[in-house]
Amino acid sequence: MGRSPCCDKVGLKKGPWTPEEDQKLLAYIEEHGHGSWRALPAKAGLQRCGKSCRLRWTNYLRPDIKRGKFTLQEEQTIIQLHALLGNRWSAIATHLPKRTDNEIKNYWNTHLKKRLVKMGIDPVTHKPKNDALLSNDGQSKNAANLSHMAQWESARLEAEARLARQSKLRSNSFQNSLASQEFTAPSPSSPLSKPVVGPARCLNVLKAWNGVWTKPMNEGSVTSVSAGISVTGALGRDLESPTSTLGYFENAQHISSSGIGGSSNTVLYEFVGNSSGSSEGGIMNNEESEEDWKEFGNSSTGHLPQYNKDVINENSISFTSGLQDLTLPMDTIWTAESLRSNTEQISPANFVETFTDLLLSNSGDGDLSEGGGTESDNGGEGSGSGNASENCEDNKNYWNSIFNLVNNPSPSDSAMF
DNA sequence: AAGCTAGCCAACCGCTCCTAT
């Protein structure tokens, strides 16, 4: 049947926006809110299609946009989230509050992807490029396990997003009525400084990791995980990114309330939300950034569990979290559908616990913390040309570094979390 | 100074998802 064009294209302007057009769009949204994007151009006196107006607003004119170079922490966050979510830029943007999905996408394509390639890491899979050369020594299987886990998390986030959309719609009219009151147009004296929305939520699994890893592993993981998630919920408001529909984890009924002390919440909240220091001002030139990257992954963590051989078998992954057991086959890709049905068996907290255990169990001979990682020390041309064992190290250290970053974020003024 | 190349990024296009009818 074919889709009708989003608007009548005859006579509509394309290409770069002029300051006059920007002013018209800003003035209109300031006064009326955007309302229907399709109807907006005519009402605002713009010879543009609604889609173009929306894009201009969300990617450029919106008052809560942070422009300029990405901080190291923002880079790290993007990489972590990309490892989990893939090219779901809007979902990633949710966790970098003042960045747009378009900006993140551009930054990934022009900077980060190349950097990973340089390090010999496949930017799609986040695994060493010649991982296929690794024999059946278990390392590649474990890398595959991680990939599977990422797929699972991705599928879970899909479900979350679905829930969030539903709740968003329910509250939409209320938010719309607020929007026009909260909006403040940028002015020379206060350029694009007043956010319309608050800080974005933290990716649940990252917070969960925080929750688990900031405590010794002999403490109840479920308790820790719950604490991590509950902080997200405790913010108590809809922090939806304007560029994303990814939502809040709202199923509080899944989250154990036991063991969530107020202090635990507070500590974690401060940890994720109150960072300052070295990156003050947020600007870092590329060379500094590269240097920091070379140290990426050098720290080691404690609290690492012993490798549990029973968890990852030849043909399956078994989740034995104590609350419920689940075995999933290794020889198939976990589709969103299969995961949805399977994950019904596991509560979110339970999931995170088992997920964390598996991730931590990544090293077949046991100790990720030993990696001590100079993974990117040979940065430029290095790791890609290494032998198999070096690549195992790279793989191990790469993921280890992701975990360390979650666990031990470097001080910065990043707006993330 | 002119031409060429590569990098960056704003914007467009086509598709999917969701809702209303």
Place this chain on the structure above:
DNA sequence: AATAGGAGCGGTTGGCTAGCT
């Protein structure tokens, strides 16, 4: 249940700029 329309997302493009020859 089927269809149409709106909104949003991700891939891609094209113009601008800086650096190099």
